[in-house]
Amino acid sequence: MEVESKKDVEVAPAIIAVHPDGSSVAVAVGPDLRVFDLRGGSAVSLVDDPAAEPFHKDNIRAIRFGAEGRLFVSAGDDKTLKIWSPHSWRCISTVSSEKRVTAVAVSNDGGFVCFADKFGVVWVVDLDPPLHDKKPMPLLSHYCSIITSLEFSLDGRFILSADRDFKIRVTSFPNKPLNGAHQIQSFCLGHTEFVSCLAFVQGQEFPDSLLLSGSGDSTVRLWDIISGALLHTCEVANKAGLLESDSKEDNHGHAITDLCTVLDGLLVAVAIQSLQGIVLLRCNVSSQTLSVSQVVSVAGEAFIPTCLGSSPSIGNLWMVTGVSSLPGCNYPSLARVRVISGIDVEQEPVVLGDDNIPGGEKLLETLQGTASVDDNAFLAAAEAVKTAMCNLLIKKQYPAENRESRKKTRNDRKLKG
Amino acid sequence: MSETEVNPAICKSTGLPRKRFYRARAHSNPLSDSHFPVPISPSHVDYSLHYPQLLSGQADSSRKIQFADIGCGFGGLLISLSTMFPETLMIGMELRDKVTEYVKERILSLRKANPGQYQNVSVVRTNSMKYIPNYFEKGQLSKMFFLFPDPHFKEKNHRRRVISPFLLDEYAYALEVGGIIYTITDVEELGDWMKSCLENHPMFEALTEKELEADPVVKLLSSATEEGQKVARNEGQTFQAVFRRIVPSDQTS
Numbered sequence: 076m077e078v079e080s081k082k083d084v085e086v087a088p089a090i091i092a093v094h095p096d097g098s099s100v101a102v103a104v105g106p107d108l109r110v111f112d113l114r115g116g117s118a119v120s121l122v123d124d125p126a127a128e129p130f131h132k133d134n135i136r137a138i139r140f141g142a143e144g145r146l147f148v149s150a151g152d153d154k155t156l157k158i159w160s161p162h163s164w165r166c167i168s169t170v171s172s173e174k175r176v177t178a179v180a181v182s183n184d185g186g187f188v189c190f191a192d193k194f195g196v197v198w199v200v201d202l203d204p205p206l207h208d209k210k211p212m213p214l215l216s217h218y219c220s221i222i223t224s225l226e227f228s229l230d231g232r233f234i235l236s237a238d239r240d241f242k243i244r245v246t247s248f249p250n251k252p253l254n255g256a257h258q259i260q261s262f263c264l265g266h267t268e269f270v271s272c273l274a275f276v277q278g279q280e281f282p283d284s285l286l287l288s289g290s291g292d293s294t295v296r297l298w299d300i301i302s303g304a305l306l307h308t309c310e311v312a313n314k315a316g317l318l319e320s321d322s323k324e325d326n327h328g329h330a331i332t333d334l335c336t337v338l339d340g341l342l343v344a345v346a347i348q349s350l351q352g353i354v355l356l357r358c359n360v361s362s363q364t365l366s367v368s369q370v371v372s373v374a375g376e377a378f379i380p381t382c383l384g385s386s387p388s389i390g391n392l393w394m395v396t397g398v399s400s401l402p403g404c405n406y407p408s409l410a411r412v413r414v415i416s417g418i419d420v421e422q423e424p425v426v427l428g429d430d431n432i433p434g435g436e437k438l439l440e441t442l443q444g445t446a447s448v449d450d451n452a453f454l455a456a457a458e459a460v461k462t463a464m465c466n467l468l469i470k471k472q473y474p475a476e477n478r479e480s481r482k483k484t485r486n487d488r489k490l491k492g
Numbered sequence: 493m494s495e496t497e498v499n500p501a502i503c504k505s506t507g508l509p510r511k512r513f514y515r516a517r518a519h520s521n522p523l524s525d526s527h528f529p530v531p532i533s534p535s536h537v538d539y540s541l542h543y544p545q546l547l548s549g550q551a552d553s554s555r556k557i558q559f560a561d562i563g564c565g566f567g568g569l570l571i572s573l574s575t576m577f578p579e580t581l582m583i584g585m586e587l588r589d590k591v592t593e594y595v596k597e598r599i600l601s602l603r604k605a606n607p608g609q610y611q612n613v614s615v616v617r618t619n620s621m622k623y624i625p626n627y628f629e630k631g632q633l634s635k636m637f638f639l640f641p642d643p644h645f646k647e648k649n650h651r652r653r654v655i656s657p658f659l660l661d662e663y664a665y666a667l668e669v670g671g672i673i674y675t676i677t678d679v680e681e682l683g684d685w686m687k688s689c690l691e692n693h694p695m696f697e698a699l700t701e702k703e704l705e706a707d708p709v710v711k712l713l714s715s716a717t718e719e720g721q722k723v724a725r726n727e728g729q730t731f732q733a734v735f736r737r738i739v740p741s742d743q744t745s
């Protein structure tokens with residue numbers, strides 16, 4: 076019943092994750108989890124827990140590698156979290172959630188997996204030992220707001236959670252997380268729309284505490300997580316010259332959908348809802364500012380990435396776009412994968428053609444479901460992607476006037492009199 | 493308290509708002525989103541609008557709100573605290589629009605009738621369960637009040653309760669170390685719930701009997717608010733839990 080009435084809400088964007096050492100790439104689209112072994116040059120056959128139902132039964136909403144690539148986690152609308160070994164690609168643990176899962180994170184030492192559910196509660200699972208049907212314990216909660224992103228800080232001291240109420244919470248990750256994480260270090264407040272993604276600025280010369288966030292307010296912001304201070308706001312769409320004359324574009328047209336640090340965090344790739352390609356931002360450590368380095372466009376097809384991935388060791392940026400299923404389309408779970416290589420301070424980045432993509436045709440067949448995606452299917456997908464991202468991220472549409480008053484932030488003027 | 497001496501006088505001369513014109517639904521569902529403005533962060537709130545006499549100059553911008561009355565209702569507690577702590581800025585947070593308007597009018601008429609007084613109290617309409625961090629910085633508050641909160645009896649509605657293990661994390665964030673959280677209810681089950689939430693939280697410890705006696709604010713809990721007075725009139729029992737914000741033990745070493 077619920078599924079019927081919210082048909083298009085149920086469309087899930089395609090997501091991608093790259094092993095930190097660049098040895099494999101995973102794409103999830105709809106309930107399908109597809110993994111390609113770049114070293115072996117072949118598709119991976121996942122081996123699920125024999126006791127569990129095979130794989131995922133509903134849209135996957137989150138996948139990621141964790142603990143330096145020793146673990147891989149997948150989870151989503153089927154209220155199931157699966158923890159895989161990227162060596163054997165066996166499922167080593169299955170965890171049941173009471174609600175649908177919206178985000179996942181793995182502690183840096185691989186000891187704990189955390190996931191957020193539809194009610195804004197973050198749960199923690201102790202992976203020692205990694206048994207099946209481990210009972211998750213509640214860790215923290217955002218009161219009735221959907222959590223869009225979960226991240227551990229680089230030093231592992233904090234867990235960060237971002238939500239659709241514009242909020243980023245920084246919480247100490249305790250020694251005994253099964254008793255809950257009660258100490259809030261800071262809130263990073265400044266976004267004026269939903270926060271869609273988080274990424275840490277990495278690299279030796281950077282302090283551990285610099286965080287990047289992307290939002291429906293079309294900005295990427297730089298924060299100090301210890302104090303919660305907003306260090307810099309980059310109006311990406313504006314700065315990258317995407318705004319121009321199309322004032323008809325709705326408010327969320329330039330929503331930031333994903334962030335991915337490349338080249339040890341010197342550069343940050345930004346996916347924007349209206350952009351066929353990505354924007355590269357440069358992070359200046361000494362001035363603590365962000366600036367647009369360049370726009371990398373994907374020519375020739377309507378490719379608006381829904382998710383980005385990269386491994387720090389190899390300067391390739393992986394992009395995927397797609398949706399779980401399109402009504403009236405004969406490509407169920409359509410996905411399209413592209414790669415930008417040569418992202419380097421000295422070089423010019425290039426969008427690789429399908430002939431030059433690492434893994435070649437086999438990889439495309441594995442991750443896309445088909446080696447070539449025809450143009451018409453693609454255009455339909457691009458539209459559906461937009462709808463899907465909107466539904467995923469935008470909680471409710473305020474009338475324009477109301478939205479203005481929300482931004483003004485001052486209330487109770489009356490008291491002045 | 494002072495309020496009962498003052499109110500009738502204002503009623504005649506300045507027409508203090510009468511409560512019945514501000515009646516709203518008895519219970520609001522804090523889970524449903526209403527359309528009221530939410531400050532982006534504490535620094536986005538212009539408190540000189542709330543305390544025009546005390547926060548006019550720039551020099552005063554360092555003065556921060558220290559007391560918060562959560563679900564303040566018709567504001568009786570704030571009015572009593574205002575004269576008891578004339579140097580302290582305090583604010584009520586209330587979800588119901590009309591009730592908030594009533595409290596605003598009440599404060600304005602008290603300010604008019606008592607020049608120089610009641611300048612330190614104000615009220616905002618907000619959902620405290622979602623937006624505490626938008627109003628207060630870390631460790632800013634020295635007292636938080638939760639007097640006669642809505643009970644939400646059904647188990648599935650327990651997450652609507654304004655005291656819960658998760659929300660206590662946020663209250664611990666907003667309170668300074670040593671700050672005090674005051675709760676009281678006439679619903680025994682809720683009283684037990686609030687007490688056990690606080691007891692089980694690593695960042696709160698109960699005040700001793702002696703400390704409770706020495707604290708003049710404790711006496712206001714059952715007498716200062718409209719809800720408290722109603723319970724007292726009906727000779728109902730009350731259940732209070734008063735706890736101090738502490739540094740959790742795994743952080744002290």
Ligand SMILES: C[S@@+](CC[C@H](N)C(=O)[O-])C[C@H]1O[C@@H](n2cnc3c(N)ncnc32)[C@H](O)[C@@H]1O
Binds near residue numbers: 622640719
């Ligand atoms: C039973 S009344 C008690 C009022 C007052 N404290 C007293 O003792 O008279 C509870 C009040 O809390 C308010 N309230 C409930 N949930 C709230 C929330 N999430 N944020 C702010 N106020 C809330 C209600 O609107 C109501 O006015």
